[in-house]
Amino acid sequence: MALTYRGRAGKFLSDRGVKDYDLVLVETDRLSLKGRVIPRPELFDDTHLVIKLNNGYNVGISVDKIKNLKILEKGWKHREPEIPRMEPRKGLPYVPMVVTGGTISSRVDYRTGGVRAYERPEELLDIVPEIADIANIDYRPLFAEFSENLTAGHWVKIAEAVAKELNSGASGVLVAHGTDTMHYSAAAVSFLMKNLGKPVVFVGAQRSIDRPSTDAVLNLIASVRVAVSEIGEVVIVMHGSSSDEFAWVIRGVKARKMHTSRRDAFLPVNSMPIAKVTREGIEYLSGFRRRDDSLKVEIDTKMDDRVFLLYVWPGMDPKIVQIIKDLDYHGLVVAGTGLGHTPYEVIKELERLVKDGIPVVMTSQTLFGRVNLRVYETGRLLLKAGVIPGEDMLPEVALVKLMYVLGHTRNMEEVRRLMMTNMVGEISRSISMRFFPPCWVS
Amino acid sequence: MVELKVGLEIHQRLNTNKLFCNCPSKIIEREPDEWLIRKMGVSYSELGSIDPAARFEVLRDREFFYGIYYDETCEVEADESPPLPMNEKALEIALKIAKIFNMIPLDEIHVMRKIVVDGSNTTGFQRTALVAMGDDESYVETSKGRVHLRTLCLEEESAYIVESRREYAKYKLDRLGIPLVEIATAPDIHDPDQAEETALKIGRMLRATKEVMRGLGTIRQDINISIEGGARQEIKGVQELELIPEVIRREVRRQRSLLDIKREMERRGLSEDELEDSFANVTPEISGSNSRMFRKALSSGNVVLAVKLPKMRGLLGREIQPGRRFGTELAGYAKVFSGVKGIIHSDELPGYGIDANAISSIASKLGLSEEDAFAIVVAEKGSAEIALGAVLRRVRMALKGVPEETRRALPDGNTEFMRPMPGSARMYPETDIPPVNPELILMRLASWRYESPEEVVERLMRSYGLPLEQADMLFDEEKVDIFERIASSCRHLSKRFIADVLTSKMRYLRREGHPVNLISEKMLEKILSLVDKGVLAKEAVESLLADLSLNPKADVEELVRSKYSMDESLLRRIVEEAIKKHRDLLKEDKDRALKKIIGEVMRRARGKVDGRRVRDLVVEKIESEA
Known part of the structure; x- marks a missing residue:
């Protein structure tokens, strides 16, 4: 066993031969406490010892106040509860889960307080036994990252892992993912997959799975249902309301996390949910590409991650735009105001970028609605400057798409053509009045 | 008598906002604005000591309805947002209480998640922190010996249950998250009556801080009982103090009978x-x-x-x-x-x-x-x-x-x-809340002085000449503050009269079925100040209070003018008539006549004119005639 304590507390404990999880008796002026030494996170101060008392409570004691410390037992021989192995059931579709990390794929050990990732599918079935009735699931650990740490390189790896499973008999693939950037990854995988005929389902949790109130249970049941459904697209499946009643199926290139913490944080933008899924079944709500099991998925992994996303604001210093070029970026997505505008001074800088061969794509901070650069003078100037209208794409989707496009061509006209061409449903032909405000709960 | 060991757990709500969000700690009577429907996911293998199969079935199959209030509850109660840092005011009160009981605060306070399986928390766990612990010097004195205090925890109140069935349970979220202090005694209580005495004493000491909530449901006690040869029991939800001894006696009887049954088997x-x-x-x-x-x-x-x-x-x-x-x-x-x-x-x-x-x-x-x-x-x-x-x-x-x-x-x-009985293992750290170092609060509290219930009562007797019963009543009914305010502003009134109005009179009216709780402290102060100024007769206070309780929005002065005071000219006429009637006696025996005249006037003007004022008027009139 190791000792996670540093500094003063670390010295105090190592001088006395104490390691994490030892059972100790600690005496201060008035207290005499018996408990297990609990590992201490690095961010906490280095002057307190934390022990778990017999009544379950953790308490911190200043090492400066400890008069006496006695080790009563070295180490902790606690055994994890036994979880029975499960045999795959005959006749059920096969749905592997590619695990990338995030809240959904790890749990807190309630004895130690430490977080650890799942190792066996049985551990998930222990909490969500319902999914064993829908499909045989299996684990494909890929990495264990907070989603904010993922890069374009990770997106490629996810796409490769998913393609491999789809081409070897899976009915659909789940991608367990942190929610923060799930919509970036889902968009990226959407662009990278060619010839997709099966569901690729991104799923996550806003409440960790070790909590009784976790949203993961419904999300997982719903995502497995989608993985065996008629849908042949990359989608995100997350709660549709604050209740544990149903989940939305949202097209990967139309989804956005719109709340820091709510279960129903993910919303389709400029789009309807593809379907509503309950524990019992699926109700299709809008058009989608249908499953075609005969297709063999290919992936096209060429991406250029030198793309910048600029959120403009009134009064911003136009010179910032120059830095983007100085830092050797190959493309720029602007989240403009309203219909797709920037301050007047910024337009000139954007024009210089375009002249230097760096494509600039305009999206909107309003998220909802289509950009239109023909209505106002500012827009017309931007068009004249060579800015590419990003239609109704979300800024994040335009960013990922531009990386994909630049991975294939840096020819300005070709980039313009591709950015304005709908590839996987990221550009809506028409925006229905039903798309906004985004509430479809009847 | 078999060897009996009893420990108490006192749960007291604190008078602050909620423990992990800024919502008010307010009980709301109206229907919730919206109901959320949730399920609880439980790991089959972690259910531990609770019978796995059966518990699992019950919990998994149940739905939980949570009633939210748009303006009074927030995302935190709905388990849609991580908790905010621990309410510092609540922690300060908890540390004050630790000080009162001479308990030792922990150097670093860790919030834990205690798993609950009945749906009474939207999270599926209750947040609780051990704030202070006791040693030999932490105790309350009772007539049958010292009862030591073991632990003091600060925790969140559960949601209020509206309805419970096998398939579902309904809770309202107004109560969820109100700060609670839980004080656990050692099993030092050996007698059913001593248990009641201990609970009463601790309750009084808590109220003396003036920072705990008052009223129905704001304090409740759990009883831990163990009996020689029997087993430990945790008895929840004893609402009335007076019931504690009976609960204990009946538990002793139950365990004895169960042991008899065992022997017979x-x-x-x-x-x-x-x-x-x-x-x-x-x-x-x-x-x-x-x-x-x-x-x-x-x-x-x-x-x-x-x-x-x-x-x-x-x-x-x-x-x-x-x-x-x-x-x-x-x-x-x-x-x-x-x-x-x-x-x-x-x-x-x-x-x-x-x-x-x-x-x-x-x-x-x-x-x-x-x-x-x-x-x-x-x-x-x-x-x-x-x-x-x-x-x-x-x-x-x-x-x-x-x-x-x-x-x-x-x-x-x-x-x-x-x-x-739940095991202790079902607790793990609340990782959303960093540990709290109470050092700064403790430094602030170094100069804080607590006036114990006994000290308050003693001071009321000494400074205002109140009898013990009245002083006790003022303390128990938490009317010390308003009493002292009125006593200092109404200099003509006797202190006992003020205390009497605040305690006995209100109590009497309540028993008679008048909703006197609707009368605000402001109104009480106004009424007594009118008595002080001689505008309102002392004798009228009781019926005025009764009137006001039924009509709490009324303007006190307006009501007094219209109903409880006599027109000056009418009063003078009554005085003149009474003097005329007793003019003969007035010549023979002035003192007797004065008494009769005043008595006569008071009979006709009772409840509308203050006795002192009547006396003054009569004397004035007689002297002017003489």
Whole structure:
């Protein structure tokens, strides 16, 4: 066993031969406490010892106040509860889960307080036994990252892992993912997959799975249902309301996390949910590409991650735009105001970028609605400057798409053509009045 | 008397905003604005000490409805946002309370998640932190010795339950998250009355901080009882202090009876192996009987299952608490684990429309002999099996003695089974809240002085000349502050009169059914200041309060003017008439005449004019005539 304590507390404990999880008796002026030494996170101060008392409570004691410390037992021989192995059931579709990390794929050990990732599918079935009735699931650990740490390189790896499973008999693939950037990854995988005929389902949790109130249970049941459904697209499946009643199926290139913490944080933008899924079944709500099991998925992994996303604001210093070029970026997505505008001074800088061969794509901070650069003078100037209208794409989707496009061509006209061409449903032909405000709960 | 050890857990709500968000700690009477529907996910393997199969079924199948209020609750109560840092004011009060009881604050306070399985928290756990601990010097003194204090925790209140069924439970979120201080005593209490005295004393000390909530439900006590040869019990939800001794006495009786039953089971030679998990379907035997209850239950697709309870005849009907039998204990397990409404056992038959014929055919189906008993349950098949499984488990436990349980106090002082005693393992750190170092608060509190209940009462007696009873009443009814304010502003009034209005008069009116709680402190101050100025007669206060309680929005001065004061010219006329009537006596015996005249005026003006003012007027008139 190791000792996670540093500094003063670390010295105090190592001088006395104490390691994490030892059972100790600690005496201060008035207290005499018996408990297990609990590992201490690095961010906490280095002057307190934390022990778990017999009544379950953790308490911190200043090492400066400890008069006496006695080790009563070295180490902790606690055994994890036994979880029975499960045999795959005959006749059920096969749905592997590619695990990338995030809240959904790890749990807190309630004895130690430490977080650890799942190792066996049985551990998930222990909490969500319902999914064993829908499909045989299996684990494909890929990495264990907070989603904010993922890069374009990770997106490629996810796409490769998913393609491999789809081409070897899976009915659909789940991608367990942190929610923060799930919509970036889902968009990226959407662009990278060619010839997709099966569901690729991104799923996550806003409440960790070790909590009784976790949203993961419904999300997982719903995502497995989608993985065996008629849908042949990359989608995100997350709660549709604050209740544990149903989940939305949202097209990967139309989804956005719109709340820091709510279960129903993910919303389709400029789009309807593809379907509503309950524990019992699926109700299709809008058009989608249908499953075609005969297709063999290919992936096209060429991406250029030198793309910048600029959120403009009134009064911003136009010179910032120059830095983007100085830092050797190959493309720029602007989240403009309203219909797709920037301050007047910024337009000139954007024009210089375009002249230097760096494509600039305009999206909107309003998220909802289509950009239109023909209505106002500012827009017309931007068009004249060579800015590419990003239609109704979300800024994040335009960013990922531009990386994909630049991975294939840096020819300005070709980039313009591709950015304005709908590839996987990221550009809506028409925006229905039903798309906004985004509430479809009847 | 058997060796009795009792410890108390006192839960007191603090008068601050909520513990982990900024919402008000306010109980809301109206219907919630919206209901959320949630399920609780529970790991099969982590259920630990709670019977896995049965508990799992119950919890997994249940839906929880949470009533939210748009303006008074927020995302935190709805478990849609991580908690905010711990309410510092609440922590400060908790540390003050630790100081009062001479307990030792921990150097670093860690918030834990205590798993709860009944849905009473939207998160599925209760946040709780151990703030201070006691040693030999942390105690309250009682007439039967010191009772030591062990731990002081700061935790969040659970959601208020509106309705509970097997399939669902409904809670409102207004109460969820109100800060609670939980004070646990050592098992130093050895006598039922001492338990009440201890609870009373701790409650008074808490109120003396003036920072705890008052009123119904703001303080409640759990009782931990263990009895020599018996087992530890945790009894929850004793609402009234006066009930504590009765609850303890009845628990002693229950455990003694259970031990008698154990000895009788042993004497009859019952062994665990004889208790078999085999249930007979006796639906045909019962459907022949003419019970309307059964006909109704069976028509909806239920079955009647029976289980043999060997050598138990006569024991199921044995009374263990007034009106509660051993069979009631078995039924408690069946209800909790399977959600059935109850069981029927052979010691209460014939009855429930089951006649001797049906009994004998059940007996022969189960292969019963003379000494054997049986239990039946009517329910959907799965629930019925779980119910009878739970009954068997409880009988097996009876062979070992008294099981450790968490029990619910009933209004008559009996208790019923709630759940097995939870283990300590189901707690893990609340990672969303960093540990709190209380050092700065403690430095602030170094100069804080607490006035104990005894000190307050003593000061009231000394400074205002109040008798002990009045001073005690002012303290217990938490009217010390308003008393002192009025006493300092109304210099003509006697202090006893002020105290009397605030305590006895209000109490009397409340008993008479007047909703005097609607009268604000401001109104009381106004009324007494009017008496002080001679505008309102002392004698009128009582009926004015009664009036106001029914019409709490009324303007006090307006009401006094219109109803409780006499027109000056009318009063003068009455005075003149009275003097005229007693003019002869006035010449003979001035003092006697004065008394008679004043008495006469008061008879006609009672409740509308202050006695002092009448006297002044009469004297003035007589002197002017002389």
